[in-house]
Amino acid sequence: MEFDRIFIQPLTSKYDCLLFDLDDTLYPLSSGLAKACLKNIGDYMVERLGIDESKIGTLSNLLYKNYGTTMAGLRAIGYRIDYDEYHSFVHGRLPYENLKPDPVLRSLLLSLPFRKIIFTNADKVHAVKVLQKLGLEDCFEGIICFETLNPIQKIVSSDCEDEIEFLGNSSAVSHTTANNGIFDIIGHFAKATNGTEGLPKTPVVCKPLEDAIELALKIANINPQRTIFFEDSVRNIQAGKRLGLQTVLVGTSNKPKGADFALESIHNLREAIPELWESEMKSEVIYHGNVPVEASVTA
Numbered sequence: 567m568e569f570d571r572i573f574i575q576p577l578t579s580k581y582d583c584l585l586f587d588l589d590d591t592l593y594p595l596s597s598g599l600a601k602a603c604l605k606n607i608g609d610y611m612v613e614r615l616g617i618d619e620s621k622i623g624t625l626s627n628l629l630y631k632n633y634g635t636t637m638a639g640l641r642a643i644g645y646r647i648d649y650d651e652y653h654s655f656v657h658g659r660l661p662y663e664n665l666k667p668d669p670v671l672r673s674l675l676l677s678l679p680f681r682k683i684i685f686t687n688a689d690k691v692h693a694v695k696v697l698q699k700l701g702l703e704d705c706f707e708g709i710i711c712f713e714t715l716n717p718i719q720k721i722v723s724s725d726c727e728d729e730i731e732f733l734g735n736s737s738a739v740s741h742t743t744a745n746n747g748i749f750d751i752i753g754h755f756a757k758a759t760n761g762t763e764g765l766p767k768t769p770v771v772c773k774p775l776e777d778a779i780e781l782a783l784k785i786a787n788i789n790p791q792r793t794i795f796f797e798d799s800v801r802n803i804q805a806g807k808r809l810g811l812q813t814v815l816v817g818t819s820n821k822p823k824g825a826d827f828a829l830e831s832i833h834n835l836r837e838a839i840p841e842l843w844e845s846e847m848k849s850e851v852i853y854h855g856n857v858p859v860e861a862s863v864t865a
């Protein structure tokens with residue numbers, strides 16, 4: 567029998583799975599992809615949804631803050647969005663050429679004898695492209711992405727009132743719903759007394775919703791107690807912590823509440839968490855494979 571890759575399972579390790587966010591976690595924020603993505607999202611809102619340019623900054627912030635992603639928020643407040651077109655618009659023009667192969671990270675990942683899975687809010691095309699650019703496409707068992715968590719909502723319409731599910735008393739939100747059927751979230755928060763109560767609910771499943779993380783764990787058959795979650799987002803880390811994951815904030819060495827570790831860069835993994843490599847090793851080979859990046863947990 568041939569083995570393309572051989573992993574030796576640690577005998578005494580507390581862990582058996584490493585769960586990685588993708589963007590700004592496996593490559594640095596300085597690559598410029600996040601900044602370009604933010605601009606593309608703003609352009610999409612102006613060009614495709616006809617939103618006034620002067621509102622983009624405030625609206626994007628409110629949607630991101632309250633719904634996890636801007637797109638989840640746009641859907642919540644009533645915009646029609648073709649998910650594939652949206653992802654192609656906001657990711658298609660990213661400066662992927664800024665991402666270079668990362669042999670240091672590749673070597674670190676391949677030396678870790680655990681299951682390794684990507685968990686991103688982004689779409690599959692983007693995730694695969696980023697991993698290919700970084701030279702990491704064969705380092706992971708699979709990818710949990712937008713399509714994995716939102717499998718039946720490829721093309722959606724919010725023409726139907728019933729599609730928008732409101733939290734709380736519907737009469738409380740009617741006065742903040744604009745004539746065009748779009749919920750006026752800027753107007754909602756402009757009233758000092760308004761909080762998140764009365765906000766419409768999004769149909770999009772994404773981090774940091776605990777339901778999204780729970781679903782990802784279930785799909786990939788992950789035991790949170792034996793899994794380390796790597797993320798650049800503090801709120802995603804905190805949601806993961808509430809569900810029992812060990813957590814590593816990537817991108818800063820300042821450890822916030824909810825993080826077990828904090829790394830300036832994913833490259834600091836060995837220095838920050840040496841215990842990952844320190845367990846006694848079994849002498850027998852117990853896992854092998856050359857699993858493609860789009861494995862069973864991919865949509």
Ligand SMILES: [Mg+2]
Pocket residue numbers: 587588589590591797798799
């Ligand atoms: Mg990220």
